[in-house]
Amino acid sequence: MKTNKEYREQVEKRHGKPLREIMHELIVERHMDQWSGSEELGVPKETFVKWRTKFRLGPVQRRADSWERKTIDTLNEYRKELRDIDVGRPLTYREETSLRGFREIIERMVEVEKVRSLLIDFDPMNHLPMMLVISSLEVIIEYLGQYEQSKLHKTFEFNLEHLKMTMENES
Structure with missing residues (x-):
């Protein structure tokens, strides 16, 4: 041998x-x-x-390396995006209970989470929960935009139809 x-x-x-x-x-x-x-x-x-x-x-190694590269790229995007932003600035709509006040606080929460993600030790797995929170908050902002443009109902109806078709195909 x-x-x-x-x-x-x-x-x-x-x-x-x-x-x-x-x-x-x-x-x-x-x-x-x-x-x-x-x-x-x-x-x-x-x-x-x-x-x-x-x-x-190996498949697991390649996925881990890919996730690490993606995390590094995302963190670099956050650095550029937040370079000139003061996350401690006063809230404009603090005293309102309105959609614009809600949008503002969600946008600010995204900024805070992005800054926090830049401060923790680098380990892609440490960033996963934060990236999930950031993504969820960004989806909320996207839905708010669709709602304000009277498009969210169409998105809901499309998703509901797709779900019904999927359920019918599985039964």
Whole structure:
């Protein structure tokens, strides 16, 4: 039985490029799993899986890395967006119980959550709950806009029809 190093040298020689590139091509570009990938390279499945793990190309690793990149991008967007915003500024409609007062407080809550997300230690999983809160608040603002433009009823009716069709298809 060959060693990992011998398999690696054999594969790199046959393909004429570094193992990392070969693995990326097979897994990311051609969507091969451990069985088809190991067969393609002529190596044991266990060796292929070790290489896949080493280069962070396994399905869970790729999702985690993707989430981390997305989190970094989102936090950078927050930094740009909040650069010139004073989150402590007075509320214009504080004394009102109106839709515009509600919109203002929700928009300000989004700002506060975004600033808070920039202050916590970086770990993508720490940011998940905050991003869910921010997304939920942003959806509320979107719904308010649709309501003010008399479009929310249409959105509701569309969603209700879609739900009914889905339920009919499942029964």
